[in-house]
Amino acid sequence: MTSVPDLMKDEFTPEQIKENQIYLQWSLTEPEYDLICERLGRLPNYTETGLFAAMWSEHCSYKKSKPVLRKFWSENERVLQGPGEGAGVLDIGDNQAVVFKAESHNHPSAVEPYEGAATGVGGIIRDIFSMGAQPIAILDSLRFGEIEDNQTKHLINGIVAGIAGYGNALGIPTVGGDMALDKTYQKNPLVNAMAVGILDHEDLHVGQANGVGNRILYIGAKTGRDGIHGATFASSDFDSSEEQNRSAVQVGDPFLEKLVMDTTIAAIKKFKKAIVGVQDMGAAGLVSSSAEMAGKAGNGVHLNLDLVPQRETNLTPYELMLSESQERMLMVVKEDQMEAISQLFFKQGLEAVDIGAVTDDGKYVLTFEDQVVTDLQVKDLLTPPKQKMPTKAPARVLAPVGQNEYLEVEKDFANVLDKMLQQSTVASKRDLFRHYDSMVRTDTVIRPGGDAGVVRIKGTKKALAMTTDVNGRKVFLNPKIGGQLAVAEAAQNIVCTGATPIGITDCLNFGDPDDPEIYYELEQACAGINDFAKQLNTPIISGNVSLYNETDGKAIYPTPMVGMVGLLADVNKATTIDFKNAGDLIYLVGE
Amino acid sequence: MRAAVIQFPGSNCDLDLMNALKELKFEATLVSHEATDLSEFDAIFIPGGFSFGDYLRSGAVARFSPIIAAIKKAAAAGKLVVGICNGFQILTEAGLLPGQLMMNEHPGFICDEADLEIVNPDSRFTNQYQKQFITIPVAHGEGRYVADATTIAALDKNHQIIFKYRKNINGSINNIAGISNKVGNVFGMMPHPERAIEAMISSDDGRAFFTSILNK
Amino acid sequence: MYLGKVYVSYKPSVFDPQGDVIKKSLNQLGFQNIGQVKQGKYFEIKLTDDSFEEAEANLKKFTEELLINPNTETYQYDIVEDEK
Amino acid sequence: MYLGKVYVSYKPSVFDPQGDVIKKSLNQLGFQNIGQVKQGKYFEIKLTDDSFEEAEANLKKFTEELLINPNTETYQYDIVEDEK
Ligand SMILES: Nc1ncnc2c1ncn2[C@@H]1O[C@H](COP(=O)(O)OP(=O)(O)O)[C@@H](O)[C@H]1O
Numbered sequence: 001m002t003s004v005p006d007l008m009k010d011e012f013t014p015e016q017i018k019e020n021q022i023y024l025q026w027s028l029t030e031p032e033y034d035l036i037c038e039r040l041g042r043l044p045n046y047t048e049t050g051l052f053a054a055m056w057s058e059h060c061s062y063k064k065s066k067p068v069l070r071k072f073w074s075e076n077e078r079v080l081q082g083p084g085e086g087a088g089v090l091d092i093g094d095n096q097a098v099v100f101k102a103e104s105h106n107h108p109s110a111v112e113p114y115e116g117a118a119t120g121v122g123g124i125i126r127d128i129f130s131m132g133a134q135p136i137a138i139l140d141s142l143r144f145g146e147i148e149d150n151q152t153k154h155l156i157n158g159i160v161a162g163i164a165g166y167g168n169a170l171g172i173p174t175v176g177g178d179m180a181l182d183k184t185y186q187k188n189p190l191v192n193a194m195a196v197g198i199l200d201h202e203d204l205h206v207g208q209a210n211g212v213g214n215r216i217l218y219i220g221a222k223t224g225r226d227g228i229h230g231a232t233f234a235s236s237d238f239d240s241s242e243e244q245n246r247s248a249v250q251v252g253d254p255f256l257e258k259l260v261m262d263t264t265i266a267a268i269k270k271f272k273k274a275i276v277g278v279q280d281m282g283a284a285g286l287v288s289s290s291a292e293m294a295g296k297a298g299n300g301v302h303l304n305l306d307l308v309p310q311r312e313t314n315l316t317p318y319e320l321m322l323s324e325s326q327e328r329m330l331m332v333v334k335e336d337q338m339e340a341i342s343q344l345f346f347k348q349g350l351e352a353v354d355i356g357a358v359t360d361d362g363k364y365v366l367t368f369e370d371q372v373v374t375d376l377q378v379k380d381l382l383t384p385p386k387q388k389m390p391t392k393a394p395a396r397v398l399a400p401v402g403q404n405e406y407l408e409v410e411k412d413f414a415n416v417l418d419k420m421l422q423q424s425t426v427a428s429k430r431d432l433f434r435h436y437d438s439m440v441r442t443d444t445v446i447r448p449g450g451d452a453g454v455v456r457i458k459g460t461k462k463a464l465a466m467t468t469d470v471n472g473r474k475v476f477l478n479p480k481i482g483g484q485l486a487v488a489e490a491a492q493n494i495v496c497t498g499a500t501p502i503g504i505t506d507c508l509n510f511g512d513p514d515d516p517e518i519y520y521e522l523e524q525a526c527a528g529i530n531d532f533a534k535q536l537n538t539p540i541i542s543g544n545v546s547l548y549n550e551t552d553g554k555a556i557y558p559t560p561m562v563g564m565v566g567l568l569a570d571v572n573k574a575t576t577i578d579f580k581n582a583g584d585l586i587y588l589v590g591e
Numbered sequence: 592m593r594a595a596v597i598q599f600p601g602s603n604c605d606l607d608l609m610n611a612l613k614e615l616k617f618e619a620t621l622v623s624h625e626a627t628d629l630s631e632f633d634a635i636f637i638p639g640g641f642s643f644g645d646y647l648r649s650g651a652v653a654r655f656s657p658i659i660a661a662i663k664k665a666a667a668a669g670k671l672v673v674g675i676c677n678g679f680q681i682l683t684e685a686g687l688l689p690g691q692l693m694m695n696e697h698p699g700f701i702c703d704e705a706d707l708e709i710v711n712p713d714s715r716f717t718n719q720y721q722k723q724f725i726t727i728p729v730a731h732g733e734g735r736y737v738a739d740a741t742t743i744a745a746l747d748k749n750h751q752i753i754f755k756y757r758k759n760i761n762g763s764i765n766n767i768a769g770i771s772n773k774v775g776n777v778f779g780m781m782p783h784p785e786r787a788i789e790a791m792i793s794s795d796d797g798r799a800f801f802t803s804i805l806n807k
Numbered sequence: 808m809y810l811g812k813v814y815v816s817y818k819p820s821v822f823d824p825q826g827d828v829i830k831k832s833l834n835q836l837g838f839q840n841i842g843q844v845k846q847g848k849y850f851e852i853k854l855t856d857d858s859f860e861e862a863e864a865n866l867k868k869f870t871e872e873l874l875i876n877p878n879t880e881t882y883q884y885d886i887v888e889d890e891k
Numbered sequence: 892m893y894l895g896k897v898y899v900s901y902k903p904s905v906f907d908p909q910g911d912v913i914k915k916s917l918n919q920l921g922f923q924n925i926g927q928v929k930q931g932k933y934f935e936i937k938l939t940d941d942s943f944e945e946a947e948a949n950l951k952k953f954t955e956e957l958l959i960n961p962n963t964e965t966y967q968y969d970i971v972e973d974e975k
Contacts, residue, residue, distance in 0.1 A: 164700050169641040171603025225904050249962045253908035255644030437702045437730045442607045646909040652916045814933045842937025849898045849933035853926025
């Protein structure tokens, strides 16, 4: 920068950032900061430090979980797109494919139940349609503390209302999910959402900034100051006394998202070739979407921040890049069709602004008020230092105690059944999922309340079955077996509808990975999931990691949610759980 | 019958309604809320959804779309105007039907199947039903029908109450689920007949609603 | 510049389910001295009209046309000068 | 008897999609002199506390605990005597 734009004059200087270790507040460690300086050959400025902090956070980089994720099996004859994109894609015949992914919004929902859950749904839906797919279903997997607690009631009401508020208005049915209550989640509820979409093969788009000279189109809502720090916020322990995190609240607008969704899908259908790449602006908004798209294509990007549509005044480059304002997308398009593509969005009252170009120099360059405010290598932003994560098996797993002590013999089965049915985890969730529109789009063959949701594919005889499952307590007792059981349970739910399981997404909710026992849980649970996934021929094609689910140093049960999709060749053969006729025989199948 | 399905920004049952109309052999066309001419259609359908996000009040903003003048003209000319869910809300906000749809008695969206009673089996929307009780899905957060006593009495007297809930799911006055105007050509209901044309999806009790319209 | 503030509330005869729920929650939280609770809407609208009179006339007009449903709602308003 | 009036509005930095939509419709209806529009909530609460001081203390307490969401909203209030 030859001269510092006025708005940036109050920012810490590179020297201050180093001297006062400002980077620590952004959750960058000292060795990480030193590595940044070394790679740059200079001190990073305020904006650049912020970009690194966000991109190197666990939330964006998966730096800590990557060694585990890499082991996931994700290839078979159906896989068209495995992990690494907005969502995974599986072939389902007839030139059609199913697209699905799960995502967590635990921390935002703990702070702000309604908006946290709502924006979680918004984000996962964008992941689906950014691939060019039409979203057809939503599922939610929820974990709360004990129901007697007032704060828990507040969380349940807010979170369920948020999912309903967003999904219903979008017009995508919520067809299933699961919910369990246990005090381990008292202050750290889990809010995982899964979305499923379908597309024709030729509409498949990925988030890559290919083609030097192509333009970068900013689409959707304007940028405000919402959710700045969201990525770093999700990547650190949650201190219940901390009020400061509250700046991270984002507000969703499903009305706008529906316009963005419908228009994006229409644009992709109409401009198949001219739209080169599409990605949602999720955590760490503009920086993560643009850097990842460039990185995957091996290119550079040059963005002019003066062109980014702003909802508020005086946003700094740092704020513009890190804002998590919702309902925004980034598209890489061929220059000659840019006007035509933009017009589709203008007609709906949406932003569609050319903010930059794909370059061949591998650089990440940002200008603001005619000054270069960031000048980095894309690959530096995308490659945090490799981490060695020590693991240690917890004693409870190595030598379980008291296993033989349980000798109680129950005679009064009616009483036991009665008690079981009163358990909040076992009791019917109908009063809650009744708030979800499970029927819109008129394809839902099996609604919530069965084993898995079943959604038919109009114009074919096919249907997709879908479910989310995991039992955190079992994973806690034995992470590997618990992981296997999560897959087994999901598969059972799918099979009960008559469908064949074809693939898995996951949402890995764990505590602080720096604790070797927790890393062990993560590693083993994933190994268990992987084992069974292979045996069932259900590749793991997408997923999400949520670590640091702790309150005041205490971790939740390890809760690797498994989302599974199954294919049913003939929707007329779908089976429902209800007993059909008096006099029918009941069989107990299995061991 | 040539039917228009009006698309507002935020409508989300528009395509479901199109499917239902086509299935029942209507000649159905999607029409933008910005259009100003509906003269080529015999029936106008306003679908469910969240027009303009349902911000302010459901239906309140949609009422100012250009299409509304054309809908009013069609209604005055005696054409059929049907509002389902959000469409019903829009029709009351626009003054084409009396009363208002307010927040459910127990706040919160409900999606369920509702048992309805056909109160007026001779209407243009019910004349093909062979039974008095039907099951149709509901999906709404603001479906509680409210009107003053005089209005309710007049609705009753003129047989404008077409459907009632058998169990009052949202606190509507007199269990009202669907009403028409006095002439009988403008109609609104909260339940979704377009979601009830196949037993596989819900019930097929919605089919006779559409065939009644075809029968005039 | 003026700042218009519009307070919209339900007519007394109209049942307000949200108000009821809030009253119950207040009681549960231990606030016992609570009579009726009504929830309405509150709008803040910046008005760039030249004069107070114009601002007021416009505010009344659009409130009655758009912001309220006269079947069930009534309103009050304030208009204050606004620096910028 | 007192009547508490609580006006809740979004903090300036919080995105208010409703306000945006309302502003656009006002413009479309021909009202052009409209700056920012924000939609908030308006509560009327009857307070049976014995003194103004108690009523005020309670109102502030329950507003902050229940009526507003401190992450995104702020409030103002009025308390007036109420005949009955
Ligand atoms: N949060 C939720 N959202 C939607 N549906 C839910 C939710 N929780 C439970 N359900 C539905 O309730 C039914 C029972 O759920 P669950 O107890 O998890 O079943 P199972 O033990 O068979 O996995 C399922 O149909 C599921 O889809």
